[in-house]
């Protein structure tokens with residue numbers, strides 16, 4: 001029996017662009033063939049970047065016009081400005097700061113934080129933007145998580161009116177860069193145990209300590225440093241990166257999120273004037289409030305990565321031929337695509353429902369943890385499946401999946417690992433804390 005790809009597939013999915021004629025006629029001379037095939041058969045150039053917009057459970061059908069406008073703007077930015085250049089930045093581990101500037105100009109950096117003078121942005125719009133940016137590239141998605149989700153949000157939630165007036169518009173427009181420094185070399189999952197100190201002196205505080213993994217920490221902006229005050233509580237301090245005693249080294253040799261820089265920061269007697277202390281950050285509970293808001297954003301980011309991998313896998317399966325037929329015509333391949341489809345639907349339903357709860361102001365820490373736990377581990381599964389389905393081509397940067405496959409690892413770890421999310425969920429189930 002002859003197996004064929006259905007007409008539906010033919011119309012939905014671009015066919016591979018032949019770099020060379022795929023068939024030859026009986027009139028072709030051997031010289032002509034040698035010119036075309038200097039070293040033998042050449043495989044076609046696969047087209048894997050068509051937007052298929054998978055939405056198996058129709059969860060996005062009722063997205064409002066305002067939210068969709070943000071989503072579309074993110075999509076156009078990714079298509080026109082990110083995808084043409086990002087693989088090169090990733091490979092060279094360079095930070096495309098001009099793209100960060102563009103995020104500010106396009107008002108895509110705010111992560112749903114409403115600021116005077118800016119149009120309203122809902123949490124759903126913020127999630128869709130994060131998903132779309134991550135569908136393009138994880139480093140660009142992470143820029144929004146760091147600058148908007150963490151730095152901007154810290155000032156918006158815990159800052160004085162003067163601090164807000166000084167920093168919120170500037171960070172939103174990317175006129176300034178923002179970093180959020182919580183993690184330390186010896187305190188990751190247990191960041192609550194941080195050891196950086198803020199000692200009161202005349203006119204302000206002196207900071208001493210080290211921070212690790214700080215996105216945007218070495219590019220000359222503002223760092224929100226979380227440190228322990230004389231009262232033993234954790235507080236937030238606004239530290240310009242050109243402050244005397246602040247030194248930062250960009251972490252090299254990463255296999256994930258290579259197009260955004262994280263820094264190892266050393267704080268040696270850094271003076272912070274009293275007006276740079278966040279008045280609303282009185283204990284680690286306030287830090288945790290900022291982190292809770294961004295955890296759901298990481299889940300949205302995971303949906304973006306999974307979508308990209310799924311889209312590439314579907315298109316590759318239709319275009320790649322083995323054993324005389326497209327991969328897509330094999331039952332096992334269809335089962336694998338169905339599994340990805342199902343997993344993607346689960347993720348989409350999860351983020352949309354949790355965001356609805358967030359919009360209503362009733363999202364609990366355990367629910368935010370459930371969203372991150374479910375979405376990053378599921379995205380990993382989809383990325384791994386897609387990577388394998390692309391065979392050797394799956395490890396080439398040119399073929400879309402490899403970058404997402406690597407980037408999901410960073411996202412799986414930051415803002416609380418899978419295990420830590422599980423422990424938060426477990427505590428809500430049992431009433432017993434197994435980690436603190």
Ligand SMILES: Cc1cc2nc3c(=O)[nH]c(=O)nc-3n(C[C@H](O)[C@H](O)[C@H](O)COP(=O)(O)OP(=O)(O)OC[C@H]3O[C@@H](n4cnc5c(N)ncnc54)[C@H](O)[C@@H]3O)c2cc1C
Nearest residue numbers: 180181182183188189213214215410414415416417419435
């Ligand atoms: C790409 C990237 C970007 C980041 N950006 C920032 C940033 O901008 N600002 C910032 O402050 N931080 C940032 N981080 C830090 C990030 O939040 C931490 O890496 C994360 O919280 C995990 O900490 P850790 O790496 O020290 O791992 P560890 O805490 O050492 O964990 C190692 C392993 O042990 C497991 N584990 C830990 N505790 C327990 C337990 N009680 N029971 C069972 N298992 C446990 C973990 O799940 C993990 O598998 C970033 C990290 C990465 C990788």
